[in-house]
Amino acid sequence: MTRPVPVEKPNIKPHVWAIGGGKGGVGKSALTTGIAMTLAGQGQRCVMIDADLGGANLHTFLGMSSPEHTISDLFRDPTKNLQDILLATPFENLGLISGARAMLNVANLKHFQKEKLIRQVFSLEADYIFIDLGAGSSFNVLDFFIAAHNGLMVVTPTPTSIENTYHFLRAAYFRKLRHVIRDLKVEALVDSSLDDKEKSGIRSPRDLVAELRRRDPSAGEEIDRAMMSFSPGLIVNQVQRHQDRNLGKEMALACKDFLGIDVTMAGSVRTDEQVLMALNSRRPTLSMFPQSNFAKDVRQIVQKLEW
Amino acid sequence: MSEDSLQASFDFFGLSHDASIDEVEKSFRELRNLYSEGSLATYSLLDDADRQEKLAALRKAYDRILQSYSHTPDSEVDPEREAGPFPAKSLIVNIDADLQQMPGLFLQQSRKALGLSLQDVAKRTKVRASILQDIEEQRFDFLPAPVYLRGFLREFARMVNVPDADALIDAFMARDKNDKERKID
Ligand SMILES: Nc1ncnc2c1ncn2[C@@H]1O[C@H](COP(=O)(O)OP(=O)(O)OP(=O)(O)O)[C@@H](O)[C@H]1O
Ligand SMILES: [Mg+2]
Numbered sequence: 001m002t003r004p005v006p007v008e009k010p011n012i013k014p015h016v017w018a019i020g021g022g023k024g025g026v027g028k029s030a031l032t033t034g035i036a037m038t039l040a041g042q043g044q045r046c047v048m049i050d051a052d053l054g055g056a057n058l059h060t061f062l063g064m065s066s067p068e069h070t071i072s073d074l075f076r077d078p079t080k081n082l083q084d085i086l087l088a089t090p091f092e093n094l095g096l097i098s099g100a101r102a103m104l105n106v107a108n109l110k111h112f113q114k115e116k117l118i119r120q121v122f123s124l125e126a127d128y129i130f131i132d133l134g135a136g137s138s139f140n141v142l143d144f145f146i147a148a149h150n151g152l153m154v155v156t157p158t159p160t161s162i163e164n165t166y167h168f169l170r171a172a173y174f175r176k177l178r179h180v181i182r183d184l185k186v187e188a189l190v191d192s193s194l195d196d197k198e199k200s201g202i203r204s205p206r207d208l209v210a211e212l213r214r215r216d217p218s219a220g221e222e223i224d225r226a227m228m229s230f231s232p233g234l235i236v237n238q239v240q241r242h243q244d245r246n247l248g249k250e251m252a253l254a255c256k257d258f259l260g261i262d263v264t265m266a267g268s269v270r271t272d273e274q275v276l277m278a279l280n281s282r283r284p285t286l287s288m289f290p291q292s293n294f295a296k297d298v299r300q301i302v303q304k305l306e307w
Numbered sequence: 308m309s310e311d312s313l314q315a316s317f318d319f320f321g322l323s324h325d326a327s328i329d330e331v332e333k334s335f336r337e338l339r340n341l342y343s344e345g346s347l348a349t350y351s352l353l354d355d356a357d358r359q360e361k362l363a364a365l366r367k368a369y370d371r372i373l374q375s376y377s378h379t380p381d382s383e384v385d386p387e388r389e390a391g392p393f394p395a396k397s398l399i400v401n402i403d404a405d406l407q408q409m410p411g412l413f414l415q416q417s418r419k420a421l422g423l424s425l426q427d428v429a430k431r432t433k434v435r436a437s438i439l440q441d442i443e444e445q446r447f448d449f450l451p452a453p454v455y456l457r458g459f460l461r462e463f464a465r466m467v468n469v470p471d472a473d474a475l476i477d478a479f480m481a482r483d484k485n486d487k488e489r490k491i492d
Contacts, residue, residue, distance in 0.1 A: 163351035250341055250348035257341075258352050
């Protein structure tokens with residue numbers, strides 16, 4: 001099967017990554033920090049954006065105290081833009097846009113605020129942008145996730161996290177599908193397909209696309225092509241048991257098999273007590289313990305992903 | 308059965324029709340784990356009916372492919388296969404398992420008594436080591452359909468000098484049946 005070349009090419013500057021995955025506390029912020037620091041260490045200009053407006057803490061992972069400028073400034077003063085609130089960090093090539101002390105949650109961002117924010121992200125001066133999304137599958141979180149060139153989902157080997165990840169993945173897929181459909185102006189086709197959902201046996205995203213193809217082959221094909229570029233990566237974090245090292249591969253297989261979505265297995269990261277030790281010393285794990293299992297696993301992921 | 312259904316069976320595993328039996332076996336094991344009840348990776352994704360349906364389809368595709376492999380021309384049969392049972396070695400391991408109650412364990416003890424590894428037996432019997440292991444551990448869910456299983460048991464029993472192979476096969480098949488009936492309840 002020949003896959004069309006995704007619209008987004010990795011050499012676009014800045015290349016935008018979003019990190020999400022539904023469940024809280026799985027390690028999204030820890031991994032965002034680890035990945036960005038690794039690339040910054042290789043001389044790439046990186047910016048981390050803390051879009052977890054309710055619970056922003058990326059500055060803490062970097063060992064920085066409460067930041068002076070944050071995303072809230074943008075809402076107070078509409079003349080300001082993202083570049084104005086970009087903070088230097090103690091690390092070369094690494095910038096931070098903090099979401100600390102924001103009075104509102106990403107979930108309640110107004111439509112125009114969100115659109116403006118997304119536009120500005122893409123015009124930042126950097127090689128790589130990493131958006132730490134925070135937990136949840138609200139529309140605004142999903143919109144950041146699908147707006148990025150690439151998405152990464154973080155999951156831990158627990159039923160709750162896995163359930164949330166599938167929920168997040170499905171929701172993000174349908175959200176993207178909705179955008180594609182809007183752009184192609186075929187809303188009526190989708191509505192009529194979904195109206196007979198029971199009758200046509202639509203249970204998964206793949207079923208829906210198949211039904212669309214059946215009803216309107218040419219529109220269906222275009223939708224299919226546009227959706228091909230939706231192929232988030234998956235990181236399994238906090239792996240302790242030997243058998244869970246395969247979880248990412250199995251989940252990727254399940255996503256393909258049951259949802260019809262291509263998910264790339266990006267790697268596994270072991271549970272490592274040095275993560276907490278570093279956090280308690282207010283230092284990033286990668287700089288305090290560069291030989292820790294966490295640091296090694298993160299570097300392996302960076303090596304494996306296409307940049 | 309038609310060539311069509313054979314191709315569809317390979318498609319089921321996402322393999323091309325010239326895949327080796329090792330690849331089929333590996334994929335079979337991966338998918339079986341994925342569809343099994345305790346699978347973490349499919350948590351919340353499949354309900355019981357989905358699992359049963361998937362497992363049945365998997366079983367069918369696997370058996371269809373196994374059947375095609377069992378029709379290999381005689382010339383491809385490894386001469387070693389025709390070799391007789393292994394010569395008896397000193398009996399370091401006691402064979403004290405009850406052949407009726409624990410036929411799998413009985414086979415395992417018989418094998419160990421001859422100082423053989425699973426690979427040794429696999430090489431001679433042309434039955435995959437993983438299947439031999441499933442037989443020893445009586446993992447009935449994992450074993451192939453009875454029509455193949457009987458043949459595998461006979462080969463295994465012969466290689467490890469089980470005196471009454473028929474009794475062992477009957478005992479094993481009866482256990483298998485019990486196990487399946489229990490599951491249905
Ligand atoms: N591989 C790991 N080994 C040990 N501890 C870890 C690991 N990954 C993350 N942690 C710890 O787990 C906690 C939660 O991690 P983190 O804050 O990165 O999660 P999160 O997904 O960003 O959470 P939230 O949804 O609340 O933003 C932190 O204390 C972090 O140090
Ligand atoms: Mg976080």
